Amino acid sequence: MLNEILTHHALEALRVLYGQEAAGDDLQIQKTRKEFEGDLTLVVFPYTRLSRKSPEDTGRQMGDYLLEHAGVFCRYNVVKGFLNLVVQDSWWLEYLEQNGGEYRPSGDVEPSRILIEFSSPNTNKPLHLGHIRNNLLGWSVSRILEAAGHEVYRVNLVNDRGIHICKSMLAWKRWGQGLTPEQCGKKGDHLVGDFYVLFDRHYKEEIATLVAEGMNEEEAARQAPLIQEAQAMLKAWEEGDEEVRNLWQMMNAWVYSGFEETYKRLGISFHKTYYESDTYLYGKELVGEGLKRGLLFQKEDGSVWIDLTDEGLDEKLLLRADGTSVYMTQDLGTAELRYAGYHPDRMVYVVGNEQNYHFDVLKKVLKRLEKNSATAIYHLSYGMVELPHGKMKSREGTVVDADALMDEMETTAREMTESLGKTAGSGAEEAQQLYRTVGLGALKYFILKVDPEKNMLFNPVESVDFDGNTGPFIQYTHARISSLMRKAEGIRVERKKEAVTMLPEEREVLILCHDADAVLKKAAAGMSPAHIANYLYELARAYNTFYQKIPVLKEEDADLRSFRLELSALCGRILKYYLDLLGIEAPERM
RNA sequence: GGUUCCGUAGCUCAGUGGAUAGAGCAACAGCCUUCUAAGCUGUGGGUCGCGCGUUCGAAUCGCGCCGGAAUCACCA
Numbered sequence: 160m161l162n163e164i165l166t167h168h169a170l171e172a173l174r175v176l177y178g179q180e181a182a183g184d185d186l187q188i189q190k191t192r193k194e195f196e197g198d199l200t201l202v203v204f205p206y207t208r209l210s211r212k213s214p215e216d217t218g219r220q221m222g223d224y225l226l227e228h229a230g231v232f233c234r235y236n237v238v239k240g241f242l243n244l245v246v247q248d249s250w251w252l253e254y255l256e257q258n259g260g261e262y263r264p265s266g267d268v269e270p271s272r273i274l275i276e277f278s279s280p281n282t283n284k285p286l287h288l289g290h291i292r293n294n295l296l297g298w299s300v301s302r303i304l305e306a307a308g309h310e311v312y313r314v315n316l317v318n319d320r321g322i323h324i325c326k327s328m329l330a331w332k333r334w335g336q337g338l339t340p341e342q343c344g345k346k347g348d349h350l351v352g353d354f355y356v357l358f359d360r361h362y363k364e365e366i367a368t369l370v371a372e373g374m375n376e377e378e379a380a381r382q383a384p385l386i387q388e389a390q391a392m393l394k395a396w397e398e399g400d401e402e403v404r405n406l407w408q409m410m411n412a413w414v415y416s417g418f419e420e421t422y423k424r425l426g427i428s429f430h431k432t433y434y435e436s437d438t439y440l441y442g443k444e445l446v447g448e449g450l451k452r453g454l455l456f457q458k459e460d461g462s463v464w465i466d467l468t469d470e471g472l473d474e475k476l477l478l479r480a481d482g483t484s485v486y487m488t489q490d491l492g493t494a495e496l497r498y499a500g501y502h503p504d505r506m507v508y509v510v511g512n513e514q515n516y517h518f519d520v521l522k523k524v525l526k527r528l529e530k531n532s533a534t535a536i537y538h539l540s541y542g543m544v545e546l547p548h549g550k551m552k553s554r555e556g557t558v559v560d561a562d563a564l565m566d567e568m569e570t571t572a573r574e575m576t577e578s579l580g581k582t583a584g585s586g587a588e589e590a591q592q593l594y595r596t597v598g599l600g601a602l603k604y605f606i607l608k609v610d611p612e613k614n615m616l617f618n619p620v621e622s623v624d625f626d627g628n629t630g631p632f633i634q635y636t637h638a639r640i641s642s643l644m645r646k647a648e649g650i651r652v653e654r655k656k657e658a659v660t661m662l663p664e665e666r667e668v669l670i671l672c673h674d675a676d677a678v679l680k681k682a683a684a685g686m687s688p689a690h691i692a693n694y695l696y697e698l699a700r701a702y703n704t705f706y707q708k709i710p711v712l713k714e715e716d717a718d719l720r721s722f723r724l725e726l727s728a729l730c731g732r733i734l735k736y737y738l739d740l741l742g743i744e745a746p747e748r749m
Numbered sequence: 750g751g752u753u754c755c756g757u758a759g760c761u762c763a764g765u766g767g768a769u770a771g772a773g774c775a776a777c778a779g780c781c782u783u784c785u786a787a788g789c790u791g792u793g794g795g796u797c798g799c800g801c802g803u804u805c806g807a808a809u810c811g812c813g814c815c816g817g818a819a820u821c822a823c824c825a
């Protein structure tokens with residue numbers, strides 16, 4: 160709001176003072192640095208050409224004009240080419256009054272309909288740390304887009320069929336002896352994952368045996384009895400073999416109940432879940448249609464390809480010689496199905512950056528097939544989560560399991576809380592809830608504060624802290640404000656505006672609160688929760704500085720006390736609202 | 750080799766055309782008889798990978814190098 164006022168009057172100043180027109184986008188407005196007095200700073204270097212005066216003189220002339228006409232500034236100072244403007248106390252008090260109710264972002268964007276796909280797990284193993292980044296990003300981005308005023312649909316595409324699924328099915332059939340999750344007390348996704356690992360172990364042994372008998376490795380990998388049997392199983396599945404289908408349904412059901420638990424714990428949900436087994440055939444129709452129209456071509460063996468060499472890419476396979484589909488075929492199908500179902504302006508795919516090339520190709524193929532979904536697709540690419548020893552490899556046992564990680568976070572939160580002696584006065588259930596909230600808050604914040612595009616390092620032993628720039632720090636600030644509010648019940652009084660003079664620490668909090676809308680806009684435009692996270696930290700820190708230095712309830716002057724309470728309340732509401740955008744809960748006490 | 754992304758303090762990360770480049774962690778020194786110390790204040794720590802260019806102004810934009818990651822599968 161301040162930015163708009165300043166922009167409007169600064170342009171006017173340029174017109175009146177120098178007879179020059181400038182565009183609003185050219186104005187450079189920023190928060191005044193702490194070492195100078197002011198709330199907003201206008202960079203006047205660019206206008207020295209228009210004014211034909213020194214930066215200092217230009218700044219002073221514009222400052223005088225703004226003081227007189229904008230009606231919100233009370234002082235200014237010019238340092239080199241920087242015009243630092245001080246907002247009147249009365250304007251801030253007015254602002255506080257207008258934002259006294261529940262916090263709502265301004266949301267002045269062109270609303271659009273957005274479909275966002277994330278999570279997209281395979282049903283052959285439990286979720287791990289990589290999925291956690293995916294899930295948290297997808298969830299948070301969808302919440303940010305909603306808050307910014309868009310219509311958002313969250314969808315999940317479960318990869319529930321394929322050779323990898325058959326591997327765990329086969330292993331269970333062979334060595335499982337009818338074991339169920341109920342019998343062994345294990346989550347279904349973990350149990351199925353165990354058999355997937357078991358398959359791999361036996362498969363490797365078979366290969367080693369064949370190699371020892373003189374076969375080369377590549378051939379052995381193809382000839383091993385286990386893999387052949389798995390392939391036969393996949394074929395039987397595709398032909399609708401009843402026994403295989405039943406086994407498949409039973410084991411997938413185990414996995415889904417396991418996933419359900421993990422999703423619930425992570426606090427995420429979807430509007431719709433697609434299953435690849437339902438949609439994987441549709442892509443073939445698209446390919447067939449494209450072939451008929453001469454947009455694709457067929458090789459001698461009958462496989463279907465697209466030639467993207469004129470776009471700087473290669474020839475890409477779209478259908479195997481035996482008529483079965485590949486990854487790309489399926490994605491073509493789901494893209495079109497979804498587009499037809501929702502008619503979204505944008506279809507966002509939250510998928511790791513290892514698939515940048517795949518999405519590049521996907522867009523180009525759809526474009527070549529003259530499909531509308533081509534322009535709607537947006538790949539929200541994010542970096543890998545690396546461990547101190549390198550990348551996560553499921554086969555080498557270096558994955559960080561999602562459920563185990565959450566357990567660990569809760570345990571750490573409990574130990575931390577107990578060592579701080581903060582458990583007194585709350586029931587066991589309430590305490591458990593707090594450990595969950597704080598532990599997950601730490602994990603979510605740690606992951607979301609990093610720019611999605613960048614790879615990040617996760618050290619299981621020391622990465623997730625509870626001090627400093629962390630989730631618990633922000634949650635703590637919120638709890639602290641909540642405590643103030645509880646104690647303030649009934650002692651609030653009407654205040655007289657003219658009786659309040661603000662201190663720098665108070666102005667700092669106010670200007671950050673005022674910044675909230677702009678931050679949300681930026682986060683929505685860039686689909687980056689990191690902006691929200693870093694903003695939250697700044698706001699919480701500014702509030703803590705204020706809180707530590709300036710009395711609120713203990714202030715004897717009733718007008719000042721009320722003002723500081725209102726300021727605290729607004730800050731608390733914003734912290735809560737923005738934490739929610741990250742999927743983090745804001746506890747009332749901790 | 751082609752393409753894409755990344756390189757900022759010992760470590761983890763902000764900052765993406767403006768002022769003397771910022772936080773946290775780790776280290777050190779202070780602050781709880783006072784509204785929640787998961788907090789606050791201070792000290793030390795930098796060739797923003799290297800070079801050239803554009804600009805009144807470059808960590809930020811362009812070009813070239815160096816280093817790292819991903820990808821270029823009839824796996825998904």
